[in-house]
Amino acid sequence: MSLAAAPGTGSTSTSPTAATLWRGGRGVLLVALVVVAGAVIGVLLSGSGGGRPLDPADTSPSGGRALAQLLRAHGVQVTRVTSVAEAEAAGSGDRTLLLSDTSFLSEEEAGRLGAIPADLLVVGVQPYQELITPGVRAAKKVRARSREPRCELRAATMAGSAYLGGSSLTAPSGATGCYPADGRPTLVSYTDEGRTITVTGDGQFMSNLRLAEDGNAALAMNLAGTRPALVWLAAPETAPQATGEQGLYDLIPGGVRWAVVQLAVVVLLLALWRGRRLGPVVAERLPVVVRAAETVEGRGRLYRARRARDRAAVALRTSFVDRVTPRLGLPSAAGPDAKVEAIAERTGQARFHVGAALYGPPPADEAGLVALAAYLDMLERQVKES
Amino acid sequence: MALTGRAALLALLGTLAVLFAPQPAPAVAGVALLLLALIAVDLLLAAGVRQLRFTRSGDRLVRLGESATVELVVENPGPRRARGLLRDAWPPSAGTAPRRLPLDVPAGERRRLTTTLTPTRRGDREAVTVTVRTLGPLGIAARQGSHRVPWSVRVLPPFLSRKHLPAKLSRLRELEGQHPSMVRGQGTEFDSLREYVAGDDVRSIDWRATARRNDVVVRTWRPERDRRVLIVLDTGRTSAGRVGTAPVPLAGEMPGTGGLYGGAAVVPGWPRLDWSMDAALLLAALAARAGDRVDFLAYDRAVRAWVSGASRTELLSSLVNTMAPLEAELVEADSAGMVAAILARAKRRSLVVVLTDLNAASLEEGLLPMLPQLSSRHLVLLAAVSDPQVAAMAAGRGTPELVYNAAAAEHQNAARRRITARLRRQGVEVVDAAPEQIAPALADAYLALKAAGRL
Incomplete structure (x- = not known):
């Protein structure tokens, strides 16, 4: 084949080269790098993460390490436990059980907590509050802030104002309620079978962050340090593993599970194969598509919507007269009477009917309009044929 | 990759x-x-x-x-x-x-x-x-x-109406007296003398020439030649409306391109502009054969196309080339500007054929007030494509919906008749025909004007 390339009909490649890809993509790449670096640095700086609220071993603002140290300095033996079984086994006798977070416990375990023969200090409303301290319930959400004791409880009056709130509580009869919010106490203390049970609506006053404010430290010490030993139940670092029999998933051989991964790869390749277009989509500026009759159809619908029988009848009659008058040999300026006369004479219809059809009142209903149109058609046919 | x-x-x-x-x-x-x-x-x-x-x-x-x-x-x-x-x-x-x-x-x-x-x-x-x-x-x-x-x-443009050209040309030859049939050539311009043939109109015998020779000689006439025809195409919004059925399949015949207009809904037909172009091409072909000079102008708010002084042989090709990229603009046509453009271009008396729509509202506000300027110097012929859909609606009877539609169609027809009557009173020729008939109807109107010697 010998083909001379005509001038002006050459071709130019429009696909990007590696250099143009790099030039176009380096900005995006830089931004992505900055974002990733920022995220990594942020995670590294934030240390161990969110922290565990009111954990005696946690030093984050929400932890309880400060109070634990304080209690130990005052000679209280603080024992950190992370399960009910440990709490039950942590020695008996003269001790206080401090509950700050029991959301990881089951219903049955919460019931066992309530039965441990020790003083009980519950900070914050717990999921199974009724089982742990029968008779104390959360009443209403209130804002946590510095509140006055306003009660006879020695621990509270000695401490003075403290950061309390969270939830107001309903107390059983014979209980002392302190730090009231909206008329209900946020700290309730009572004695049950020789045990002193104290419940607060919120535990933040014990946290590392708030301990130094107000009388928070004093209140915490007064509540938690009344006995020589304190058993502090904290949430474990990791949720306990569910120990059940093997599920269906465990019975599937490993090969099948990895084959599913491989199938995902197959699907990905299929998507890449079918999803790759052969060249860009071609756009085209198309002309407007509008039927010329649309305005007329719109007027027809408008007539119907407004039941404009009068206007419709006028249109039909006018066009009928315009078509028929030249056939009758009448000038277009002829009067209505002359036209009615001529039409009646030509068709043999009664003058009265023709007059009513042409110049009568508009039809009373839609059936009348249809009938008028049919009658005019009939007249026109007769004029044509006569 | x-x-x-x-x-x-x-x-x-x-x-x-x-x-x-x-x-x-x-x-x-x-x-x-x-x-x-x-x-x-x-x-x-x-x-x-x-x-x-x-x-x-x-x-x-x-x-x-x-x-x-x-x-x-x-x-x-x-x-x-x-x-x-x-x-x-x-x-x-x-x-x-x-x-x-x-x-x-x-x-x-x-x-x-x-x-x-x-x-x-x-x-x-x-x-x-x-x-x-x-x-x-x-x-x-x-x-x-x-x-x-x-x-x-x-x-x-496909120039579908070229199928009408032979018939119109033979009609033209009849007018010119060149037709084999023994009819006296119509027209007003003296053409030539020739020998009498049995069947010639005896009134056309030139007695003076007959006396000079030993044979009976008749005069032949032919229509005027070298007149000017200016075809003006209105590309404004009214030319975008689609009427009739598209003679060239728009979509559906080729696999994969179906649904160009959103599925198998209503087939929207052809724009008025395309029908008008078809009519303009037939008229131009006919007028060029008849020896007239044809110019072409497309206008809405500005001059979209202008063809002038094309030779007889090149006229059609330059016209279709000029028309090819024309599209209806969705703006109201500027009639004053159009009349000014026509007056600036047609210095001598011409037949000005305006291909537009008989839209009462836009004509009354636009072209009608400007017409006296135009018709005082030129012969104006206004050609419009009517909508067969409206005609079909006007015949609808039987249910209230159909009768209301018929009334709406009659309303439109009455407005068209009114505007046509006003135009004719002002001395404007009007051709109003269905899409398939507009090209032959316009050609007939041209031939009638030519026969009457009004160009």
């Missing part, structure tokens, strides 16, 4: 390997690595796309409704055989077939590929891109890239 189905198939075979492998996790990684390696090798061994060179040749002009062929020569200067797929992309309304072509060009050779275009719209169609996908020897992966290979095909 692109993958093929083989890559997915290989991965699927890999699934079997993973299923029965003693250690599935390393097997997954191994299969993935193997696949990646094969893809990389295939990509490396595929022919380069960037280096391919393209040259086009073929049709530059095509009538709407007919097909054009455009050839693409692919040259492969690289060291490896280029095997794969090629897509020569054109706008959808160019009606490209086939949409993708198999490609196989050995190293250092060229191959010619042919694409057929069957356009569904008038206007210029520009080639967009040529995309090539070259497969590697394993057929797992392919290189892909695009090239710009400029080419444009101008789609001309």
